[in-house]
Amino acid sequence: MGCCSVTPKAGGIDEVGPDEIELLDVEATGVWTLGERLQVSRPETSEPPHRCPSVLQFKEEVPDPISSNEFMQKRNSQVLLWGWTKDELHQRLYTHPVRDWEGRPLHTYGDIIHSSLVSLHNGYTKVMSERYLVLFSFHLLILALDNSNQDFIYEGILPLSAIEVRVISQQDSSASHMFEISGPMVDSKIFICANAADRKCWIESIEDRRYKSLRQQLSPSHSALSYLLPCDENWKKEELKRYLLRSPIWQWEGTPIHHMGQPVYLSLVHISNMQTHASQERLLVLFPLDLLILSVDTQRVHVKYEGRLPRKGIRALEKSALPGRLQFELTGDLMEPLKISCTYPEDYQNWIFQLQQPEKLPHTISNHTPPPLIPKKRRS
Structure with a gap:
């Protein structure tokens, strides 16, 4: 398009606008930063930029008596999906195309705040299917899974300022870790987490980023509309x-x-x-x-x-x-x-x-009018 960015360049996660168009890179600390070239190779296991530990498997885990940094690093280095760790999945999202993707490249959405494997609950059929949720600074990405081809399938990306999130309480303990996202411009969706800790992390992370997204909109300098x-x-x-x-x-x-x-x-x-x-x-x-x-x-x-x-x-x-x-x-x-x-x-x-549409003709030939008769040929 002849333009590398539609918003002013900003520093820090809270100042990065939702339409920032910059490349991302992984520093030695494992934090995605702006303005540098992407590394295509898988990153070394490092401490993630997330505040909440992700759900690595659908089972409760009891942490060993080690420091919080070591515990997060341990969980982040465990295999999450298709033999990939969480760090590797994040870099794969930034560097590999997502099937059926629409819009600008994923790395332009900024830092990944949190991600995990969840189940999507269909309120009509009661069927549950796996989804991978990815929380960016200002958007929530929903991905379906093609396990046979080890591929992500795009289902939608929602602006956080346009959704609300709430906890859903269920009597059945096997499906008690549920939360719902809804909004005037989106269809309601119910997700089931692996445990209460992951659901709490999603609720807190979405609410925190939603508040910052709404606050960000109050500043005209961060609005893409002023450039478009x-x-x-x-x-x-x-x-x-x-x-x-x-x-x-x-x-x-x-x-x-x-x-x-x-x-x-x-x-x-x-x-x-x-x-x-x-x-x-x-x-x-x-x-x-x-x-x-x-x-x-x-x-x-x-x-x-x-x-x-x-x-x-x-x-x-x-x-x-x-x-x-x-x-x-x-x-x-x-x-x-x-x-x-x-x-x-x-x-x-x-x-x-x-x-512009053509004027309706008052005398139009009806579709039910029989075709004219063709005269028979005379014999010579």
């Missing part, structure tokens, strides 16, 4: 599409945004009512079946939900294609006409192409 808006270049549009699918949207209503499909087109426009003529800046995002209307605050920090329109029920009518006055009218059977003003000719042409 106005989206006057194609690379900005593509980055903004990915940003909207993975970032919280205030006052969201309806089905989660990732159920709407992939965005087709987006741009900043000015919308005014045909009667009041009051103009407001809005971000239009076109999906396969819907037109999403969003607003952005003046500091370019937060995105707010304003509404959505069914794509089949609206139509764009050209009004003016003059430079400096690129306008079309958005009409529909169940809405008041809106005047849309674009800044760039490319945006105007794309909206007209995507939203």
